[in-house]
Each structure stands twice: as structure tokens, then as C-alpha cells.
Amino acid sequence: MHFFRVVKWIAWKDLLSEYRNRENISSMFFFALNVILIFSFSFSLDPETLKEIMPGIIWVAFGFTAIIGLGKSFLIEVNNDCMEYFQCLPVPKGAIYLGKFLGNLLFMLTVEIVLFPLFVLFFNLTLLDQFLPLLLISTVATIGLSALGTLFSALTVQIRAREVMFPILLLPLSVPIFIGAVEATRGALSGDPLSSYQHWIELLGVFDVIFVVVSFWIFEFILDY
Amino acid sequence: MVATRFIGWLRRFEKWFGFVAAILIAAGLYTGLVTSSPDYYQGEVVRIMYVHVPFVQTAMLSYFTLFICSIWYLWKRESVVDNACHAAAGLSLFFTAGGLLTGSIWGKPTWNAWWVWDPRLTSFAILFLTLVGYLMLRTFLEDKEKGATFCAILAIIGFIDLPIIHFSVEWWRSLHQPSSISTRGISIAPDMMVPFTLMGVGVSILFAYMLMVRTQMLYLQHLLEAKQGRLLSEGQFE
Numbered sequence: 001m002h003f004f005r006v007v008k009w010i011a012w013k014d015l016l017s018e019y020r021n022r023e024n025i026s027s028m029f030f031f032a033l034n035v036i037l038i039f040s041f042s043f044s045l046d047p048e049t050l051k052e053i054m055p056g057i058i059w060v061a062f063g064f065t066a067i068i069g070l071g072k073s074f075l076i077e078v079n080n081d082c083m084e085y086f087q088c089l090p091v092p093k094g095a096i097y098l099g100k101f102l103g104n105l106l107f108m109l110t111v112e113i114v115l116f117p118l119f120v121l122f123f124n125l126t127l128l129d130q131f132l133p134l135l136l137i138s139t140v141a142t143i144g145l146s147a148l149g150t151l152f153s154a155l156t157v158q159i160r161a162r163e164v165m166f167p168i169l170l171l172p173l174s175v176p177i178f179i180g181a182v183e184a185t186r187g188a189l190s191g192d193p194l195s196s197y198q199h200w201i202e203l204l205g206v207f208d209v210i211f212v213v214v215s216f217w218i219f220e221f222i223l224d225y
Numbered sequence: 226m227v228a229t230r231f232i233g234w235l236r237r238f239e240k241w242f243g244f245v246a247a248i249l250i251a252a253g254l255y256t257g258l259v260t261s262s263p264d265y266y267q268g269e270v271v272r273i274m275y276v277h278v279p280f281v282q283t284a285m286l287s288y289f290t291l292f293i294c295s296i297w298y299l300w301k302r303e304s305v306v307d308n309a310c311h312a313a314a315g316l317s318l319f320f321t322a323g324g325l326l327t328g329s330i331w332g333k334p335t336w337n338a339w340w341v342w343d344p345r346l347t348s349f350a351i352l353f354l355t356l357v358g359y360l361m362l363r364t365f366l367e368d369k370e371k372g373a374t375f376c377a378i379l380a381i382i383g384f385i386d387l388p389i390i391h392f393s394v395e396w397w398r399s400l401h402q403p404s405s406i407s408t409r410g411i412s413i414a415p416d417m418m419v420p421f422t423l424m425g426v427g428v429s430i431l432f433a434y435m436l437m438v439r440t441q442m443l444y445l446q447h448l449l450e451a452k453q454g455r456l457l458s459e460g461q462f463e
């Protein structure tokens with residue numbers, strides 16, 4: 001089968017099953033909503049301080065969302081005994097990884113786009129004129145996060161205590177993504193021109209390429225077991 | 226076969242590594258703590274450098290060993306190489322923790338803070354967390370071969386990630402003093418250089434010695450488990 005057709009079908013399968021049961025997106029969304037609510041009543045802040053810590057709040061919420069959503073990515077495959085089929089498929093294993101990665105990326109982005117209006121609502125922000133730069137930053141950062149998350153989901157799904165191990169492995173290694181995303185978001189929220197935080201977005205782009213390529217290459221070893 | 230020969234080789238040479246490490250570290254500690262002069266700015270405090278810097282260097286050396294062994298394992302699938310990976314990870318955690326601890330103690334009098342978010346400190350903290358994750362992953366995976374493969378993958382990803390973390394934090398903020406030994410030359414007084422070198426080489430050899438002993442231990446444990454499993458299946462134990 002053609003490589004990109006495999007990628008497309010794997011991603012399509014995930015999207016279709018998500019469309020039918022809406023389990024993953026709804027759990028990610030309501031979890032993030034809880035996080036935002038807790039943040040909004042634990043910090044009653046003046047607008048200046050809020051501007052200072054807002055990027056952190058946004059990315060902590062997105063990070064938790066990633067843990068909830070990405071961790072379950074391969075769980076459905078194990079529960080339905082599909083891992084064996086993946087192992088037997090006569091296709092490059094990297095294509096399976098890319099398909100799952102694309103599916104996860106779309107779920108994460110959907111949730112993030114829905115969450116932005118909630119930040120406006122609960123924290124009294126004005127994001128409308130900064131929406132496009134914020135969307136760009138979220139997309140670039142989420143690519144890296146999904147790349148690592150998909151890989152670690154496949155790695156931890158077959159072990160005991162997977163709920164504990166997934167964040168323990170994912171969070172330290174995704175620190176550079178969080179640093180880049182928070183700094184770029186800070187620039188966007190303060191209304192600076194794109195050129196003043198463009199280097200952070202470029203840096204995130206470089207991380208994305210590295211993480212996707214390495215995970216793509218290494219995924220084959222995981223699927224062997 | 227390869228494993229038996231390798232373990233035999235380790236047995237023959239390990240004593241010598243231990244012996245040389247003990248002598249070098251004793252000499253390094255004596256010259257560092259007694260005979261070398263205190264620093265012009267930092268005074269006696271600087272003496273912790275003779276422990277801190279070798280620990281940090283050895284932590285990096287041990288993680289590099291773990292990385293190389295992990296690639297080797299994925300390539301050849303020798304169980305003794307996996308034992309070496311496991312040993313190197315434990316030692317790397319030990320030296321990383323030691324480096325963080327001594328660095329923190331050194332940081333208090335010189336920077337007036339136990340901890341700052343500087344590139345090197347952040348990378349080391351993340352290295353520490355990655356290694357803890359690595360060792361936890363090992364305990365949670367019952368299937369030995371699967372555990373070995375997954376841990377090797379984690380070690381490789383972590384190794385690729387570390388320079389990225391370092392680089393990204395460097396862009397973010399910086400306070401740590403630059404390396405004293407670089408391509409621009411050496412900026413350390415000669416009487417400080419002697420204990421520095423002795424300790425650096427001594428702790429590295431100590432690491433090699435510990436790695437040899439620990440790899441043998443893990444290998445023997447592995448053999449014992451295999452043997453017990455075989456005897457159990459033959460019904461010799463009830």
C-alpha cells in the first residue's frame with residue numbers, strides 16, 4: 001500500500017471513531033475547563049500581573065490536556081487488540097506513527113481552539129486581534145507535543161501504571177516546547193509585532209522537525225513488541 | 226559466548242580500575258583540600274569545585290555511555306549490553322544527583338541562592354528527571370526484553386533532547402559562569418589544575434569501576450533468574 005495512503009487511513013480511522021463516540025475530545029475539553037476554572041478562582045489578579053502569568057496558565061492547561069488526550073491514543077488499539085494487526089500490517093511502521101500523530105494533532109488543535117474563547121471569558125482578555133499569531137504558535141508547539149506524546153503513548157500503553165508513567169516521561173522531555181511556546185505566547189499577548197518573538201516560533205519549528213523525525217524512525221522498535 | 230567472555234574480561238580488570246581510582250581520588254582530595262591555594266574571590270568555598278566538576282563531567286560521561294549502550298542493544302540485542310545500560314543509568318542518576326547537590330551547596334555562598342533557572346542547572350534537573358523516569362520504566366516492565374528495548378528508546382530520545390533543552394534555556398536566560406577550559410585556553414591557576422585533573426580522571430575511572438561491578442551483578446542476577454525459571458519448569462522445585 002502506498003505510504004501516504006496508510007497515513008491517511010490511520011488518521012481517518014481515528015477521526016471517524018472520535019466523531020462517533022466523542023470520548024477523547026470531550027474528556028480533554030472538560031478536563032481543561034476544570035483547570036481553567038481552578039486557575040481563574042485561585043488567582044484574583046490585577047491586569048498587569050495577569051498579563052505576566054497568562055502564557056504560563058494557557059500552556060499548563062494545554063499541557064494537562066495533552067496528558068489526558070495523548071496518553072489514551074494507543075489505549076483504544078490495545079483494548080481492541082489492534083496492536084497485533086499493526087505489527088502484522090505489511091506497511092512501513094513509520095506510516096502508522098504518522099497517522100496516529102496526525103489524528104492526535106487534530107484532536108489537540110480542536111480542543112485548543114475551543115479553549116481560547118474560554119480564556120477570554122474567564123480572564124477578561126482581548127485575544128481577537130492576536131488570534132492569528134496565537135493560532136500559529138499553538139499549531140507549531142502542538143506539533144512537537146503530539147510527536148513526543150504519540151511516541152510515549154505507544155511506549156507506555158503496554159505497561160502497568162501507564163497513567164503515571166506517561167506524564168513522567170513526557171513532561172521533562174517536552175520542556176523545550178513549553179519554554180518556546182510560553183515565550184512566544186507572552187510576546188503575542190503583549191501585542192508585540194510578530195518579528196519580536198519570531199525566533200521562538202522558528203525554534204519551535206526546529207524542535208518539531210527533530211521530534212517528528214526521531215520518533216518516526218524509532219517507532220518501529222516499539223511496535224516490534 | 227560473547228557475554229561470558231566479556232564478563233571474564235571485566236572480572237580480570239575491575240580490581241585495577243578500583244585501585245587506580247582510589248589512589249587518584251585520594252591524591253586529588255589531598256591536593257585539593259589541603260595543599261592548593263584558596264580562590265582570590267571565592268576563598269575556601271571554591272574547594273567544592275574539586276568534587277562538583279568531576280561529578281558533573283562523570284554524569285555526562287555516564288549518560289553518554291548509556292546512549293552508546295542503548296544503540297548497541299537495539300542493534301545487537303545482547304542481554305549483557307542491556308545489563309550495562311541498566312548499570313550506566315543507575316550510575317548516571319547517582320552522579321547527576323551528586324552534581325546537583327554539590328552545585329546547590331556551591332551556589333548558596335557564591336550566587337546567594339540554592340537554585341537558579343540557568344541553562345546548565347535546568348538541563349541537569351531534566352536529565353535527573355529523565356533518568357528517574359528511565360529507572361521507573363524498568364521496574365514497571367515485567368517482560369525483560371520489552372523493557373530493555375523500551376528503555377533503550379527512552380535513553381536515545383533523552384540524549385537527543387538534552388542539547389535541545391540546554392540550547393532553549395540558554396536563549397531564555399543565563400547566569401552560570403562559562404566553562405573554564407575551552408578552546409580559548411585554560412583559565413585556572415596551575416596549583417588548582419593538579420587536583421582538578423586528578424579528581425576528574427579519578428572519578429571517571431571510579432565510574433568505569435562501578436559500571437564493571439554493577440554490570441556483572443545485573444548479569445549474574447539475570448542468569449540466576451533464568452536458571453530458576455528453568456528449574457521451576459523442570460519441576461525440581463515445588
